[in-house]
Amino acid sequence: MIKTDVIIIGGGATGCGIARDLTLRGAHHCLLEKGDFASGATGACHGLLHSGGRYVVNDPGAARECIRENAILRKIAQKCVEPTGGMFVRLPGDSKMFRDRFLKSCDEVGISTEVLSPTRALDLVPGLNPAIEEAITVPDCSIDPFRLCMLNAYTSRHGGGEILTHHEVVAIVKEKGVCVGVLARERLTSQIKEIRGRIIVNATGAWGDKIAQLSGSHVPMSLSKGSLIISNHRLTNMVINRLRPPSDGDIIVPNEAVCLAGTTSLPAGDPDTIEVDPVEVDIIASQAEQMIPAFGSTRLIRTYTGVRPLLKSDAADGRAISRGFRIINHHNGMFSILGGKLSTYRLMAEKMVDVISDEFGLKVACKTADIPLEGQDELSGYPLSKRLKTMEDIICECELISRGDVEHAINSIGTQYIGDIQHRTRLGMGPCQGGFCTYRALGIMQDLGRVSPDESLKILQQFLQRRFKGIRPALWGDQLKEEQLVESIYLGILNMEPQE
Ligand SMILES: Cc1cc2nc3c(=O)[nH]c(=O)nc-3n(C[C@H](O)[C@H](O)[C@H](O)COP(=O)(O)OP(=O)(O)OC[C@H]3O[C@@H](n4cnc5c(N)ncnc54)[C@H](O)[C@@H]3O)c2cc1C
Known part of the structure; x- marks a missing residue:
């Protein structure tokens, strides 16, 4: 005990x-x-360190909390936060009245903004829809949960x-x-x-x-499900939001080598059994495409979904809570x-x-706003290109993860789960979604005596099932071809049998 x-x-x-x-x-x-x-x-979210801009018009209390915490986390969590900056873009047809309320509310709450012309916005983010009417910058960031x-x-x-x-x-x-x-x-x-x-x-x-x-x-x-899609590369270096009342698919967040777009907001039941509906993928991709046209043609490498733990409300739309x-x-x-x-x-x-x-009856004051997170020295920072010290022994080519990184993750927690290695190193989170590196990581776990050959096969099967669950809703075009390649590696070359 x-x-x-x-x-x-x-x-x-x-x-x-x-x-x-x-x-x-x-x-x-x-x-x-x-x-x-x-x-x-936490792991199923957008990875947006909010400036508060998203909530400023309808929920100024939450927006105030966000901007205060945004400043604190930039300071104490430098190895988790990429200070990308964010932009709210107004497209033809988006309300000018909402834009005025947005600017006034940001001012009241203390969120710094700058109004940019389309030319200036396109200079900063060349992939933006050239038809945008204007953009407003906010201090949004990307954060690694x-x-x-x-x-x-x-x-x-x-x-x-x-x-x-x-x-x-x-x-x-x-x-x-x-x-x-x-x-x-x-x-x-x-x-x-x-x-x-x-x-x-x-x-x-x-x-x-x-x-x-x-x-x-x-x-x-009131549980609210939200789904997201991941593009196979980074289509913007800044967080892009749509300048309109919160709706489906109106945020794009750069995250290391990829971009995350979402989300939806649907009433949810059991958080253990939720899945992405392919209709959600269509909605998000088409909305993201309006802000960054390349979203319409880029390969979507994965989808995922999570449940927002919102307080009970009578509102029909989770976004109003x-x-x-x-x-x-x-x-x-x-x-x-x-x-x-x-x-x-x-x-x-x-x-x-x-x-x-x-x-x-403890009288010690909170120190977490002042003391930087411990252990950050052991982590590599941004950008990705600084991650590798040498080009030898790369296990995951997409995310530049070396054998040493994988061994360190396995040894430090003594894990038997591929997901644990992923979360600690980002192995398998890039464009091939573990197609080439998962079996290598399992081989290392075996070399280190963490799993037996039989166990590693079972772990690999479970991993592939989970992986496919995220990829299936986005299976068309180039991603379908990529998946056929991965299928032939695992079924054709490695002779993996589907799980019973
Ligand atoms: C789609 C989506 C996008 C979002 N995007 C953003 C964003 O960009 N920025 C932002 O600031 N917020 C975002 N959020 C909100 C944010 O993700 C959540 O508010 C926050 O992560 C909640 O953290 P938590 O630790 O309270 O809950 P969770 O992260 O859900 O943690 C609860 C944990 O409890 C564990 N657990 C459950 N039952 C048991 C049990 N019986 N025994 C042991 N453990 C158990 C679960 O496994 C889970 O890990 C988003 C949410 C969703 C769903």
């Missing part, structure tokens, strides 16, 4: 942020995550916290009506572990109500922290740990 002060359930940005804040304030904790870090909405979670967890791990990934909480232990612990099942072995703590924090996002129910409570949520967050005291030893954004994860963690500190 593990004994601790605070049990955190959920290893997304919120849970990892809470773990770091607790470490810096000296509170012992244990974080449990059923997958790897960022397996939920995986790195962000790893680095927050790094502090906790090195500061004495227990971090258990691939451990699913399956029951809450109660004594006299009070939550005193959890039972967690280890994914690979199905072994059940008991963890006892004084406070339980439910930071499971879209799974929040499921966990609350295990403790006999309930949290009011506030992006603010709430902490709920269930008065049974458990707190839930819900809503918010990736961009505001640090603030959410700060407020949650303030509440915990009050419960414990």
Whole structure:
């Protein structure tokens, strides 16, 4: 049995942020995550560090939080944030009245803007639709959610916290009506572990109500699904937003070698069973094409989808629900922290740990806005071309990942999952989507004695199934040809059988 002060359930940005804040304030904790870090909405998001421009007209409170946190994260998380800058573009037919409200609201909230002529905007982003009527710059950035979670967890791990990934909480232990612990099942072995703590924090996002129910409570949520598409290269170096009320497919974010476009907003049920509908891919691609015409012809390498953990609202459209967050005291030893954004994860963690500190009578102030994330020195930064020290032993050509990087990731966490290597190195996240590097990484895991040949085949099959789930909704044109090539590598050359 593990004994601790605070049990955190959920290893997304919120849970990892809470773990770091607790470490810096000296509170012992244990974080449990059923997958790897960022397996939920955090890893399925757009990767936009909002300036607040997106919300400024309809949700100025959330916009204020975003611009404050944007400035903080640029400072403390330099290896996760690419300061691309962002642009809201107005296309023919987009309302001028909305544009005026946008500029006025940005001014009120403190988001710096500059109005650009089409010529100036096209100088900055040559791929833009030449028909744009104007553009307004904002301090949007691109942010890597995986790195962000790893680095927050790094502090906790090195500061004495227990971090258990691939451990699913399956029951809450109660004594006299009070939550005193959890039972967690280890994914690979199905072994059940008991963890006892004084406070339980439910930071499971879209799974929040499921966990609350295990403790006999309930949290009011409106789940909203959003899907995204990934282009095979970087079509813009700045974040591009459409200057209109938030709608489908109106944000494009550059992310290392590729671009992410999205999203949709549809009511969601069980977050474990959502899938991308090919209709969503059509909608997003056609909207993105209006801002950057090359989106209509570029190869889409993958699609993905996530569920926004929004607070309950009667609004029919998920976009009308506030992006603010709430902490709920269930008065049974458990707190839930819900809503918010990736961009505001640090603030959410700060407020949650303030509440915990009050419960414990702890008087240490929050330091996370001032101290840069620990462990950043070990990471390569932007741009991608600076990543490799030598051209030898490249395992993933798309993302320039070396054998040393892969070995380091495997050895540092002792993993048996390809996804864990991906999240730590970006292996397989580029244009070929792991077509050429996955089996090499598995070979290295085998060389290092982490998996047996039989196990590695099973892992590869599972990985290919998951990979195909993301690619299937975008299978046409060049991507269909690419997929046929990958299929012939795995089925024709490596003789992989489809999973039973
Ligand atoms: C499509 C989409 C695009 C978005 N784009 C942006 C964006 O560009 N910028 C931005 O700021 N925000 C964005 N958001 C919002 C943002 O992603 C979320 O608000 C934020 O990531 C939520 O983080 P979280 O840690 O609270 O939840 P999650 O990231 O969902 O983490 C919850 C974790 O709990 C784990 N879990 C669940 N059940 C259990 C259990 N029983 N035991 C153990 N672990 C469990 C899950 O595996 C998961 O990892 C987007 C959201 C979506 C869906």
